[in-house]
Amino acid sequence: MEPSTTNALLYLDGINVSFDGFRALNNLSFMVRSGEMRAIIGPNGAGKTTMMDVVTGKTRPDSGDVFFEGSHDLSKLDETEIATLGIGRKFQKPTVFDMHTVEDNVMLALRNDRRPRATVKWGTTADEDRRIDRILDTIRLAALRDRPAGSLAHGQKQWLEIGMLLAQEPKLLLVDEPVAGMTDVETRQTAELLKEINRDKTVIVVEHDMSFVRELGVRVTCLHEGSVIAEGTIDQVSSNERVIEVYLGR
Numbered sequence: 001m002e003p004s005t006t007n008a009l010l011y012l013d014g015i016n017v018s019f020d021g022f023r024a025l026n027n028l029s030f031m032v033r034s035g036e037m038r039a040i041i042g043p044n045g046a047g048k049t050t051m052m053d054v055v056t057g058k059t060r061p062d063s064g065d066v067f068f069e070g071s072h073d074l075s076k077l078d079e080t081e082i083a084t085l086g087i088g089r090k091f092q093k094p095t096v097f098d099m100h101t102v103e104d105n106v107m108l109a110l111r112n113d114r115r116p117r118a119t120v121k122w123g124t125t126a127d128e129d130r131r132i133d134r135i136l137d138t139i140r141l142a143a144l145r146d147r148p149a150g151s152l153a154h155g156q157k158q159w160l161e162i163g164m165l166l167a168q169e170p171k172l173l174l175v176d177e178p179v180a181g182m183t184d185v186e187t188r189q190t191a192e193l194l195k196e197i198n199r200d201k202t203v204i205v206v207e208h209d210m211s212f213v214r215e216l217g218v219r220v221t222c223l224h225e226g227s228v229i230a231e232g233t234i235d236q237v238s239s240n241e242r243v244i245e246v247y248l249g250r
Helices: 048-056 079-085 102-109 126-138 154-167 184-197 210-216 234-238 241-248
Strands: 008-019 022-033 037-041 063-068 087-090 172-176 202-206 219-224 227-232
Touching: 008 048, 008 202, 022 048, 022 063, 022 202, 022 227, 037 210, 048 063, 048 079, 048 087, 048 172, 048 202, 079 087, 087 154, 102 126, 102 154, 126 154, 126 184, 154 172, 154 184, 184 202, 184 210, 210 234, 219 234, 219 241, 227 234, 227 241, 234 241
Parallel strands: 037 202, 037 219, 087 172, 172 202
Antiparallel strands: 008 022, 008 063, 219 227
């Protein structure tokens, strides 16, 4: 099926990537519809990170198609061009500006005019202030806006980085293991946070925590050796014999 004839926001078909003879992605094909949240699971080495690298332009596929919004061939674009299209990525380890406040971290990430003349001034407009307030409310950090980011708990730093990603106004968010190292309470709060974000954004979550994936209640794609081996609800995927064999165990 041609990407332009589908309602997919992200479309991957027959993607192959090899590193020094190792096949990281092996005829990988799946699509994510606009407004969807999708969970990607699988054992270490399944190709999850390489898949995100391909989507964000960090890695060029050896063959196959990867399209965004039907017409943008991501395999022909660099990382900056892809980010400008509206694809944002949050890595597993949060990277924030520790010495700056929570509010300043979000402000520095705002999607704005970056031309020299526009960046001479320091400060924010009323519209930018409203955007910052909205993001801080979404990520549950409004009460901590004046705190240095370095003083936040691990889970709060994860939320702040998600907020910094939202400040760039992406259409598609790729979120890598957002609850790694979190408490049970933080994990539940993160699930609610991502559900709230998914009201306006398309989200792909790569995660190992199956209870968290179940909390999200979304369609699940399981990768193994660079290919999709199962797709469906969490119950359908977790009862799949192949998934049990290579990933979940008995």
